[in-house]
Amino acid sequence: MNAEIIAVGSEMLTPERVDTNSLYLTGELNNLGVEVVAKCVVGDHRDRLAGAVRQALARSQIVILSGGLGPTEDDVTREAVAQALGRHLVFCPEIADALERRFAQAQRKMAEVNKRQAFIIEGADVLPNDRGTAPGQWLEESGSVAMLLPGPPHELKSMFERQCLPRLKCLAPQQAIRTVILRVAGMPESDLDQLISPVYKKYLNPVTTILAANGEIQVHLRARCATEAEAGALLAEVAAPIELLLGDRLYSRNGDALEVVVGHLLRDRRATVSVAESCTGGMLGERFTSVPGSSDYFVGGFIAYANAMKVELLGVPPKVLEQHGAVSKETAEAMAAGARRRTGSTYALAVTGVAGPDGGSESKPVGSVYIAIADDAGAHTEHRRFLGDRQRIRLFTVQMALDLLRRRIAYSRPA
Amino acid sequence: MNAEIIAVGSEMLTPERVDTNSLYLTGELNNLGVEVVAKCVVGDHRDRLAGAVRQALARSQIVILSGGLGPTEDDVTREAVAQALGRHLVFCPEIADALERRFAQAQRKMAEVNKRQAFIIEGADVLPNDRGTAPGQWLEESGSVAMLLPGPPHELKSMFERQCLPRLKCLAPQQAIRTVILRVAGMPESDLDQLISPVYKKYLNPVTTILAANGEIQVHLRARCATEAEAGALLAEVAAPIELLLGDRLYSRNGDALEVVVGHLLRDRRATVSVAESCTGGMLGERFTSVPGSSDYFVGGFIAYANAMKVELLGVPPKVLEQHGAVSKETAEAMAAGARRRTGSTYALAVTGVAGPDGGSESKPVGSVYIAIADDAGAHTEHRRFLGDRQRIRLFTVQMALDLLRRRIAYSRPA
Numbered sequence: 001m002n003a004e005i006i007a008v009g010s011e012m013l014t015p016e017r018v019d020t021n022s023l024y025l026t027g028e029l030n031n032l033g034v035e036v037v038a039k040c041v042v043g044d045h046r047d048r049l050a051g052a053v054r055q056a057l058a059r060s061q062i063v064i065l066s067g068g069l070g071p072t073e074d075d076v077t078r079e080a081v082a083q084a085l086g087r088h089l090v091f092c093p094e095i096a097d098a099l100e101r102r103f104a105q106a107q108r109k110m111a112e113v114n115k116r117q118a119f120i121i122e123g124a125d126v127l128p129n130d131r132g133t134a135p136g137q138w139l140e141e142s143g144s145v146a147m148l149l150p151g152p153p154h155e156l157k158s159m160f161e162r163q164c165l166p167r168l169k170c171l172a173p174q175q176a177i178r179t180v181i182l183r184v185a186g187m188p189e190s191d192l193d194q195l196i197s198p199v200y201k202k203y204l205n206p207v208t209t210i211l212a213a214n215g216e217i218q219v220h221l222r223a224r225c226a227t228e229a230e231a232g233a234l235l236a237e238v239a240a241p242i243e244l245l246l247g248d249r250l251y252s253r254n255g256d257a258l259e260v261v262v263g264h265l266l267r268d269r270r271a272t273v274s275v276a277e278s279c280t281g282g283m284l285g286e287r288f289t290s291v292p293g294s295s296d297y298f299v300g301g302f303i304a305y306a307n308a309m310k311v312e313l314l315g316v317p318p319k320v321l322e323q324h325g326a327v328s329k330e331t332a333e334a335m336a337a338g339a340r341r342r343t344g345s346t347y348a349l350a351v352t353g354v355a356g357p358d359g360g361s362e363s364k365p366v367g368s369v370y371i372a373i374a375d376d377a378g379a380h381t382e383h384r385r386f387l388g389d390r391q392r393i394r395l396f397t398v399q400m401a402l403d404l405l406r407r408r409i410a411y412s413r414p415a
Numbered sequence: 416m417n418a419e420i421i422a423v424g425s426e427m428l429t430p431e432r433v434d435t436n437s438l439y440l441t442g443e444l445n446n447l448g449v450e451v452v453a454k455c456v457v458g459d460h461r462d463r464l465a466g467a468v469r470q471a472l473a474r475s476q477i478v479i480l481s482g483g484l485g486p487t488e489d490d491v492t493r494e495a496v497a498q499a500l501g502r503h504l505v506f507c508p509e510i511a512d513a514l515e516r517r518f519a520q521a522q523r524k525m526a527e528v529n530k531r532q533a534f535i536i537e538g539a540d541v542l543p544n545d546r547g548t549a550p551g552q553w554l555e556e557s558g559s560v561a562m563l564l565p566g567p568p569h570e571l572k573s574m575f576e577r578q579c580l581p582r583l584k585c586l587a588p589q590q591a592i593r594t595v596i597l598r599v600a601g602m603p604e605s606d607l608d609q610l611i612s613p614v615y616k617k618y619l620n621p622v623t624t625i626l627a628a629n630g631e632i633q634v635h636l637r638a639r640c641a642t643e644a645e646a647g648a649l650l651a652e653v654a655a656p657i658e659l660l661l662g663d664r665l666y667s668r669n670g671d672a673l674e675v676v677v678g679h680l681l682r683d684r685r686a687t688v689s690v691a692e693s694c695t696g697g698m699l700g701e702r703f704t705s706v707p708g709s710s711d712y713f714v715g716g717f718i719a720y721a722n723a724m725k726v727e728l729l730g731v732p733p734k735v736l737e738q739h740g741a742v743s744k745e746t747a748e749a750m751a752a753g754a755r756r757r758t759g760s761t762y763a764l765a766v767t768g769v770a771g772p773d774g775g776s777e778s779k780p781v782g783s784v785y786i787a788i789a790d791d792a793g794a795h796t797e798h799r800r801f802l803g804d805r806q807r808i809r810l811f812t813v814q815m816a817l818d819l820l821r822r823r824i825a826y827s828r829p830a
Binding site: 013014015016018019020023024026027030035036037038039040041042043045048051052055059188189190191193194197201207208209210211212213220275277279280281282283284285286288289290292293294295298299300301302303304305306308309312313342343356357358385387388389390391392394 | 425426428429430431433434435438439441442445450451452453454455456457458459460463466467470474485486487488489517520521522523525526527528529546547567569624626690692694695696697698699700701703704705707708709710713714715716717718719720721723724727728757758770771772773805806809
């Protein structure tokens with residue numbers, strides 16, 4: 001069973017506003033086993049909205065409209081849906097009376113224009129609004145249903161929960177939807193897809209989605225079955241061979257972010273970490289400390305942005321900087337060793353590189369980074385060249401530094 | 416002239432993700448005098464997407480698609496648009512070669528699946544992608560245009576700005592739309608609105624929008640006139656009294672971010688800054704160093720997350736920590752003094768606070784922060800209690816620290 005959501009309102013077609021009602025509605029529909037296959041925003045324009053409603057009803061069994069039920073001329077949802085279905089609008093005196101009572105209660109006189117809210121599409125059920133003046137409507141049309149809900153989120157949520165959910169539960173087939181999120185580091189999207197597509201392509205259920213952002217990839221497996229148990233078993237069947245193929249590049253099976261996974265590893269081993277950052281300028285520390293309770297394992301660090309600071313704060317020998325340059329394996333390792341020595345942490349991560357857009361050279365182009373990790377067993381450095389702008393290079397660098405630490409702890413070997 | 420935007424990707428039909436590219440695109444289209452009349456999100460489903468494209472092209476002269484241009488099987492935008500227009504896909508060897516070169520540059524082998532990105536719809540112009548692998552496409556069809564743009568925002572923005580805007584300018588009717596963006600720190604949105612609404616409410620043109628996020632507010636004034644000169648004059652007329660009312664809370668008239676404004680002030684005075692961060696864990700350093708060329712004035716800093724680190728890295732006297740606690744004016748000032756002493760910077764900013772969700776007490780509740788600034792003239796501290804979650808408290812703290820430095824430099828007085 002599929003659904004579509006139509007948000008009505010010209011204000012959501014400006015550069016400043018997004019529709020958020022659809023996120024709530026999507027979550028509730030998914031819980032019923034109903035998938036949202038499309039959603040759209042249409043301005044306060046009757047013909048255009050009528051067209052969108054016709055198309056949605058032709059494709060999907062459930063169509064939810066939000067907004068455009070107010071009393072003013074630019075509230076066109078009632079008229080547009082009536083037009084789309086070729087039905088009349090009928091004045092409903094009971095609604096008008098209820099509105100009038102509501103205004104009287106607030107000791108205000110009802111403006112004439114509010115009577116627009118008492119018009120109901122022929123054959124519709126009225127959905128009472130316990131949070132505002134605009135009543136909703138529930139319609140059935142050749143096997144599909146359409147709901148007209150008010151735009152304000154608290155009115156919409158209350159009406160959907162009380163009036164729509166019980167009706168939808170009778171319509172929707174009993175179904176369970178479960179999702180597994182696998183998170184992967186240190187792998188380009190295309191390589192990952194080549195690796196795991198032979199597995200997931202064999203299945204239409206679960207549906208597999210691959211999302212890439214800032215040096216990490218998420219693989220979403222979403223199973224739709226008659227029962228929770230079946231969905232769980234199906235997910236296990238598909239996830240197992242994918243996990244095997246991903247090996248140690250898979251860092252999370254429950255959606256946890258990399259900094260959370262690394263935090264668990266450190267806490268489990270009662271280990272601590274410090275950082276020495278040049279081109280990332282504090283971004284690595286920020287990631288560590290974005291996790292509540294990170295003070296258990298993150299002790300602190302150094303932002304050694306200027307060369308002189310690498311010497312003074314971290315004790316990098318000036319000779320190393322002279323001979324190898326600030327962006328080098330040797331400097332990265334000296335920074336990591338210095339951070340570890342000065343903080344007494346179990347592990348230290350150091351980052352030095354050219355984030356650009358200026359400062360690149362032939363031998364050290366923009367995007368060159370050295371990431372060093374130091375512990376009792378010594379130091380290890382990875383060199384990469386990341387492409388993209390300053391922000392992207394820094395994000396990829398931080399992601400890789402966290403992953404280097406994860407591997408070092410989890411596998412106790414050079415990554 | 417009307418436009419529609421279609422965001423492609425099943426991940427944006429989940430309860431967790433919204434499409435944000437359409438906000439950027441709407442802003443740019445509005446600047447050209449083009450209105451967005453509808454937007455939608457369609458999943459990775461070829462037939463459904465083809466249907467949406469056909470409908471949009473029938474209604475609007477400009478249709479922009481974002482996403483679904485990646486190399487994997489679930490990237491269906493190319494195929495769907497070809498299907499909607501009844502055109503073939505053509506393999507373009509030059510694109511394949513360019514992709515291969517890009518991978519070689521990054522010292523990686525290109526996966527076979529990436530060749531999917533070298534297919535172009537018959538008759539389309541290729542839009543080069545300078546930030547990623549997926550090229551875009553520009554199509555004309557019976558008087559309308561369609562653009563296929565990549566989903567990652569930084570790729571989409573760069574391509575739209577460089578490739579699409581110049582072409583759209585030739586199509587769109589000549590209109591001058593000019594915007595002034597005033598950026599304000601240290602003021603709640605409702606106070607600001609109360610202050611300036613008597614001015615802006617007198618005008619329907621320019622349109623005024625107030626946006627608040629993370630401790631700063633932007634006031635957008637958007638004028639639409641026949642000529643640039645008229646728009647400029649109108650904006651000047653409305654902005655002048657608003658600027659007067661905002662006074663020193665206004666930090667930027669050209670849209671520059673606070674860290675950029677502060678960078679200019681430091682550079683102009685040949686001054687430098689260092690940081691000592693506790694609860695922000697590197698976020699302040701990250702903001703400073705997000706600006707290209709910030710090495711001119713940002714020397715480095717300390718992430719003194721653990722108490723012991725405040726003593727060892729910054730020389731905070733243990734007695735200060737004992738008597739006043741880590742979250743106190745005295746500790747913040749000792750941290751700032753230590754950072755300045757150890758780096759030799761002109762200014763030092765120090766931050767200590769309770770970011771939560773745990774660690775609060777009656778006298779130091781979650782959200783309490785002390786922000787100290789030190790220079791030749793001595794130290795000055797501000798105390799605030801920010802509401803919200805860990806991320807919000809940290810963002811507000813960093814914003815306020817930057818603003819403290821701005822006032823200290825610009826007005827040479829305690830903020």
